[in-house]
Amino acid sequence: MLICSLFGLLTAGVATRLVHLQVTNTDFLQAQGDARTLRIVDIPSYRGMITDRRGTPIAISTPVHAIYVNPSQFSAKPTELKKLAKLLGYTSADLKKKIEQHPHRVFIYLKRGLTPDIAKQIKALNITGLGIKREFRRYYPAAWQTAQLTGFTDIDDQGQAGLELTFEQALKPTIGKKRVLEDRTGRWVKDLDYFQPARSGDEIALSIDLRIQGFAYRELEQAIQKYQAKSATLVMIDISTGEILAMVSAPSFNPNNRQECHGAHTRNRALTDLYEPGSTIKTFTITSALASREFTPESIIDTSPGTYRIGKHLVRDIHPNGVLTLKEVLSKSSNVGISKITLALPPETLLETFRQLGLGDSINTPFPGERKGMLPPPPKNPFMHATLAFGYGLSVTPLQLAHAYATLASGGIKIPVSLTKLPPNTVFKKERVIPEDVALSTLQVLTEVISRKGTGSRADIPGYKTAGKTGTVRVVGPHGYDPNRHIALFAGITPVDQPRLATVIVVEEPNEKNYYGGLVAAPIYRNVVGKALYLLNVPPDNTA
Incomplete structure (x- = not known):
């Protein structure tokens, strides 16, 4: 009788707990689970192209990748850390210091503007807490010939000078939004639904030849x-x-070299000098x-x-x-x-x-x-x-x-x-x-x-x-x-x-x-x- 009573109580307790989890507290627990596994992420799109009057590209956006880390989840073996540091252009000590200096943050950029080839090698390391984000970077094929006229963008691909700044509203893309499912390490497992489609910026043809x-x-x-x-x-x-x-x-x-984007040479003398x-x-x-x-x-x-x-x-x-x-x-x-x-x-x-x-x-x-x-x-x-x-x-x-x-x-x-x-x-x-x-x-x-x-x-x-x-x-x-x-x-x-x-x-x-x-x-x-x-x-x- 005692053993049967204990099993009966245990069964009743499990049933009660199941009711509590599945019926009474469902909304709260579902929200907590979603908060840990569902994310609303941006869908990047590219900035509008600038061309000359004949359609020859003057400013185009090329795909690049940004590497980011969640310090609280980051875990890498010494060999993995060394390989990662080399790919990012750091020493192991500098990379470790950069990650550990903000332990309470959940997102830190390690490097931006990396080529797809480098990003692929980093992804192959399969390091916990490390993420890869697709971005776009402006590239100017004519470089010096059109620099003062077209201007340039910053690291976030926003116009800072010249016609890039003038036509910012037309050139900038519409960033899309989607909901994704992540695993416990922060990796995307599945795309669930789309809230807003991404749209590229408008193309602008200049009058110049x-x-x-x-x-x-x-x-x-x-x-x-x-x-x-x-x-x-x-x-x-x-x-x-x-x-x-x-x-x-x-x-x-x-x-194309951000170190040169300052000083007297950036002036469009035809319009700014008297x-x-x-x-x-x-x-x-x-x-x-x-x-x-x-x-x-x-x-x-x-x-x-x-x-x-x-x-x-x-x-x-x-x-x-x-x-x-x-x-x-x-x-x-x-x-x-x-x-x-x-x-x-x-x-x-x-x-x-x-x-x-x-x-x-x-x-x-x-x-x-x-x-x-x-x-x-x-x-x-x-x-x-x-x-x-x-x-x-x-x-x-x-x-x-x-x-x-x-x-x-x-x-x-x-x-x-x-x-x-x-x-x-x-x-x-x-x-x-x-x-x-x-x-x-x-x-x-x-x-x-x-x-x-x-x-x-x-x-x-x-x-x-x-x-x-x-x-x-x-x-x-x-x-x-x-x-x-x-x-x-x-x-x-x-x-x-x-x-x-x-x-x-x-x-x-x-x-x-x-x-x-x-x-x-x-x-x-x-x-x-x-x-x-x-x-x-x-x-x-x-x-x-």
Whole structure:
């Protein structure tokens, strides 16, 4: 009876416990079990690709892996620890210290950005408490050629600079969510269900042509080496659409190496750096004079004896030129001639032309850090008025200058510029800012600059008629303009009869043996634009 009673009590106790576990306390115990075995995890997806206008990749996301550890569960034999440390690039002691310094945390990254091959070897070690997470890392195939334009991302693949930052919302992916079953060591056993599907970021096609961009970068690098220059920048605009076909600066940096993603070389100088435009602005001084109807291309200006006193200041020409026509004033880049022309008109006339062309104002690209430039108020001092006319006392970005030349080339009609490829049949917002006859007359006057007698003869492209202007500017130092530091510029339009490309080149502080725009910047124009015309299948317009 005693034995039967004991078995009866035991049976009753087991039954009671079963009822308690399976009926009374089911929800609590199920929740506790799920908390130990079920996880909501992210489903990684890749960032949208950036391409050039022809679909060539400029920025792509490649799969990588991150290795993480749960210190409370980590357990590895000495041999396993040694192998793991070697694969991660640590010593065994450093790896052990990294794991043990936060014993109460359940998640610590050991290494990120590992290749799939390394991750596969780590997984084969089968170490308890060690996990592998799939991620994506940005890769830039063109590297230095597009670095300042595209920018770069951080280790979490978020845009930090350039167009990567500008288009962050469009490029970033939607991270998916799913519920998984884990074993007691934290390994995934089974995917149970999906809460949110992963979606990749949008693809963005830029307006630039990577072929032209790459060739331009090499030319700028060679010019820096040849002339020991501080930097060089090129901007090229498709006049018919406003698309930027090339925007490149040198020296550059490698965005694939995070150690290089800082410092002056990361600036997109075409948009963030301001320069006094020097004689390249004389083109628009002539435009202003022609628009006033007080001058024609054949108007006579006496520049003798090569100097011109304005108050206490003396304006000089490099060489005495004597009596010149207005178009010869531009082709010979006479400061005396330009001063006499502009002082014959109110200063508001000149500044209004500059404003209409967009100088001293934002181009309104989406690029972060774009500068506006600066135009002063109408000067009361005649000398200040004259210096504005030949490019001192105002500041512009290379893109602003290129846009102004593109407006001139399009017959005086200003259209917005674009850093992204425009769809076919895009309707442009057009604004006439210069009378058509004035724009065409200025363009023809500019062709004289490229003649053998002009300062820009080295920009001449065989088979194509080119209009352009050289510029040479002194750099402002601690005690005013430094006579031993210069900036060389060239701005041009090719071809002339059916204009297609407007291009500006800026070479900052070349050596003092060769620093004129016609010597330093004009040959770059000839080489880069000549190649671009060939690549774009633009027919010659000067077969004589």
